[in-house]
């Protein structure tokens with residue numbers, strides 16, 4: 001896949017993206033809303049090798065800096081559905097790039113004939129669900145305390161709620 005937008009290129013990862021990948025993945029180690037707690041710079045090589053041959057992970061390259069500033073995830077699910085995910089380097093957040101990349105990716109997927117795209121996020125992750133609403137996805141569910149990424153001081157799971165957003169392929173007349 002290769003998509004060009006005003007500011008970005010969304011494309012397959014290349015082995016030469018290792019340093020950029022490492023930069024934003026290390027920022028996620030202590031992230032509140034997603035879990036990459038075990039990532040280290042030593043694991044970057046293996047991760048970039050995996051992503052370079054993946055048809056689910058795509059690099060977001062900022063054209064003006066020729067730098068990979070994050071990734072789009074389009075996980076394959078049953079019934080011709082994809083799960084959308086996204087991560088941006090903290091130095092490039094809140095500039096519209098997450099929305100720009102996600103919108104272009106879902107439009108591309110729909111042109112390929114994908115039926116439905118959904119995404120999940122915590123209600124506390126305001127940038128994430130605002131992004132989803134900005135690109136036209138609709139909140140379909142609010143699951144109560146269904147996931148746990150962290151434990152409390154007594155090692156009990158801390159449960160979080162989940163919003164589920166989705167959009168159907170407009171070409172199908174939905």
Ligand SMILES: CC(C)(COP(=O)(O)OP(=O)(O)OC[C@H]1O[C@@H](n2cnc3c(N)ncnc32)[C@H](O)[C@@H]1OP(=O)(O)O)[C@@H](O)C(=O)NCCC(=O)NCCS
Nearest residue numbers: 086087088093094095096097098099121127128130131134
């Ligand atoms: C979620 C994420 C990809 C959003 O990308 P982004 O490029 O920063 O978002 P955008 O600039 O396109 O903004 C999308 C919306 O979120 C809002 N937003 C972005 N950052 C925000 C912030 N820090 N605080 C409040 N609102 C914010 C924007 O104003 C916009 O809303 P609008 O429709 O009202 O204008 C980015 O914050 C990120 O990488 N977060 C860490 C990883 C993560 O949480 N991934 C999702 C797991 S579910």
